[in-house]
Structure formats: C-alpha cells, structure tokens
Amino acid sequence: MALTGHCLCGAVTYEFPNPPAMYGVCHCKNCQRQAGSAFSTLAGVPKAELKITGTPKLYRDGDTDSGNTVERYFCGDCGSPIYSAIPGQPDMAFLKTGTMDDTSGFAPMFHVWCSTRQDWVSLDDGVPQMEKQS
Ligand SMILES: [Zn+2]
Ligand SMILES: [Zn+2]
Incomplete structure (x- = not known):
C-alpha cells in the first residue's frame, strides 16, 4: 500500500509505493531553523519512486x-x-516525516549532527548517534 503525505495546506501532496529505505533524525542547526523545531525527522525514499503533486519551492541551502x-x-x-x-x-529524497499521513512506521535508525543537538533533547532510544554526518 502506498504511503502518502501532504503539506499543511494541501497544495503539495506525495506518495511512494515502498517502505522508506531508512529513517533518521537530523539535529543540524539548519534543520532546526527550517523546521522551527528541535530537529528534523527524515525518511529516505528513492526519488524515482516518489510521486509529488503540486510544485514545492526550492531553497538551496x-x-x-x-x-x-x-x-x-x-x-x-x-x-x-x-x-x-x-x-x-543524488538518487534519494529525504522526506520530512511530520508531513506523512501515517507516521506509525517511523523508527529512527540513527541521529546525525548530534554536535548541535539542543540541550533539552535526551536521546535514550539506543540508536547510533553521530556527531556529524558521515
Ligand atoms: Zn502547503
Ligand atoms: Zn539537518
């Protein structure tokens, strides 16, 4: 069954057919800024399998x-x-999983950029933590 998601207003929707290749959490400062939150939660999906409706804007960071x-x-x-x-x-898209309709499958496999993790965030989920991104 395809996994689906959309932005807050619904102008951009997406779907992909297979479970994500990976789930991860990024604690880099730029993800914090973009999300307006403590970190971003990501699902790696092959670009070739990701079908997007609507036209997202691109910011080159x-x-x-x-x-x-x-x-x-x-x-x-x-x-x-x-x-x-x-x-x-280049073949992967890293979806921000908060936009997925069903987030019950989210289980992070790693944390990256823990060097800029916010102080209040304690990571005791037993998942590998990397100071940077390998
Ligand atoms: Zn929107
Ligand atoms: Zn990041």
Missing part, C-alpha cells in the same frame, strides 16, 4: 556545517518542509 549544498523543498503557500536532497546521495 549552501551555508551548512557539512559544506554541502542541501536542497530544501517546501510548500510556498504554507511553508511546510517537504523533503531535502543532498549531493552525496
């Missing part, structure tokens, strides 16, 4: 700790982040 330019796609009407893409994994 070049001021990153990794030095890579992260493509951040979001709804231009309501501002919901939809997905990110990074040059190191």
Whole structure:
C-alpha cells in the first residue's frame, strides 16, 4: 500500500509505493531553523519512486556545517518542509516525516549532527548517534 503525505495546506501532496529505505533524525542547526523545531525527522525514499503533486519551492541551502549544498523543498503557500536532497546521495529524497499521513512506521535508525543537538533533547532510544554526518 502506498504511503502518502501532504503539506499543511494541501497544495503539495506525495506518495511512494515502498517502505522508506531508512529513517533518521537530523539535529543540524539548519534543520532546526527550517523546521522551527528541535530537529528534523527524515525518511529516505528513492526519488524515482516518489510521486509529488503540486510544485514545492526550492531553497538551496549552501551555508551548512557539512559544506554541502542541501536542497530544501517546501510548500510556498504554507511553508511546510517537504523533503531535502543532498549531493552525496543524488538518487534519494529525504522526506520530512511530520508531513506523512501515517507516521506509525517511523523508527529512527540513527541521529546525525548530534554536535548541535539542543540541550533539552535526551536521546535514550539506543540508536547510533553521530556527531556529524558521515
Ligand atoms: Zn502547503
Ligand atoms: Zn539537518
């Protein structure tokens, strides 16, 4: 059964047929800023399998700790982040899982950029934590 999601206003919707290849949490400062929250929760989905309806706006985020330019796609009407893409994994889209209709399958496999994790966030889920992104 396809997994589905949409932005807050519904102008951008998406679906993909298979369970995500991975789930992870990013604690980088730029994800915090974009989400307006403590971290971003991500699901890696092959771009070839991701069907998007509507046209997300693209922000090319070049001021990153990794030095890579992260493509951040979001709804231009309501501002919901939809997905990110990074040059190191050009075939993957990293969906912001808060926009998924059913988040019950979310189980993080790693935390990245723990070096900028917010102080109040305690990670005791037994999942590997990386100071940066490998
Ligand atoms: Zn929207
Ligand atoms: Zn991040």
